[in-house]
Amino acid sequence: MTNTDSDNSREWAAEAYALLKKRQEEQKQELKNQEEQKQELKNQEEQKQELKNQEEQKQNIGDPGIRDNIQESNKTISEPELGEFDDNFTWSAMVLAAQGKKKNQISLDEINWLTKLRRGLEETRKGFVTELLEKLGDDPLTPESLDDLETLLIRADVGIDSTDKVISSLRKKLNEEVVGGEAGIKFLKRELKLIIDKPIKNSGNDLLVPQKGKLNVWLLVGVNGVGKTTTLGKLAYLSSKSNYKTLIAAADTFRAAAVEQLKVWGERSNVDVISNQSKNADPAAVVFDAINSAKKRNVDLLLVDTAGRLQTKNNLMDELAKIKKIIDKKVPDAIIESLLVLDASQGQNGLKQAKSFAKTANLSGAIITKLDGTSRGGVSLAVSEEVNLPIRFIGAGEGIKDLRPFNSYEFVEALLADQ
């Protein structure tokens, strides 16, 4: 970025910041007004009740007491406060602007998410980008700098295949023209994005959302501890917030605390959980019950939590097959997504799991979790290239809002941000 570019960016971001701040203040005022109106109504009701009580006392009729019949607003997730106008804001605003967002369309959730994503990928970035930039400086790329880049990409768990692909494209370009440091990074970003986008394009579906008018069933699968239940909770929130009628099936009947864990997530986003508390309940039977409920309630999206660990891996695969069979039988026109949840911090190990699941579990997509604070975020590229799975969501934190639909542009920008 030249100086003028960055001056313009800051100016643009400052205006977006001011607009967002104004909007937030208006929203706050609106909320305050609503609260006041609610309080006013409550006072009126209390006065009415008081009068009624006095009336009843006069007539000597007992009364259980004043009941607060004003519904308190539902437990909502508190809205975040707008922070300082700083480099984080500017960077995030620029990423949004590059995707066509207007100054007055920028939301705080998006800014916070991008800030979190960039911070989350910091360790991965430190591993190669910082070093790469230092090595490149402003000088043109050389065959030696490509060798360095190769090592750095492999070290960031990008995987051999993706690395080979990127390096050979760069080498080809280098044979044709002189490539400066900045142009090199731009080209690298484009190549990495192409790798991630390929399985997404092949799936014919750029963004995974539930199809209206049908029952969509999303199975979350993966080995133990990768974040299936947490991810499901975050998905339930995203889905119900986007006005899809959502239901959760607690089909991990193996781990005792799994149902309780899900209920907490369900409460946070006002989504019901279908479960069977009895010991050794059959996961497929839970799914059976959940489908009945889903049909009755006209549910758009049924999210199914599955066990990460059974006595053997074969049991796990059999169980998944059984669950799918039940769905096929009961709702043949349901849209089933089998989403493999992968813990980014497991790097190449996670990739091995993905390969083994992909062979048997008929997967349709991947969700990468724990991108916050790992140095192995590059594994996302390996999943795209080597397992050929479209990445559908990414998680970068334990909070309910720390999951977003995957966006390859944002991911690559965050991965290769220059600070």
Ligand SMILES: Nc1nc2c(ncn2[C@@H]2O[C@H](COP(=O)(O)OP(=O)(O)OP(=O)(O)O)[C@@H](O)[C@H]2O)c(=O)[nH]1
């Ligand atoms: N930092 C961070 N932690 C996460 C993220 N996603 C999940 N976790 C944590 O990872 C741990 C395991 O998450 P679970 O959701 O219980 O994982 P699971 O795959 O359902 O585990 P099993 O049911 O035992 O197979 C919990 O402590 C979560 O809070 C994430 O994106 N970032």
Ligand SMILES: [Mg+2]
């Ligand atoms: Mg779980």
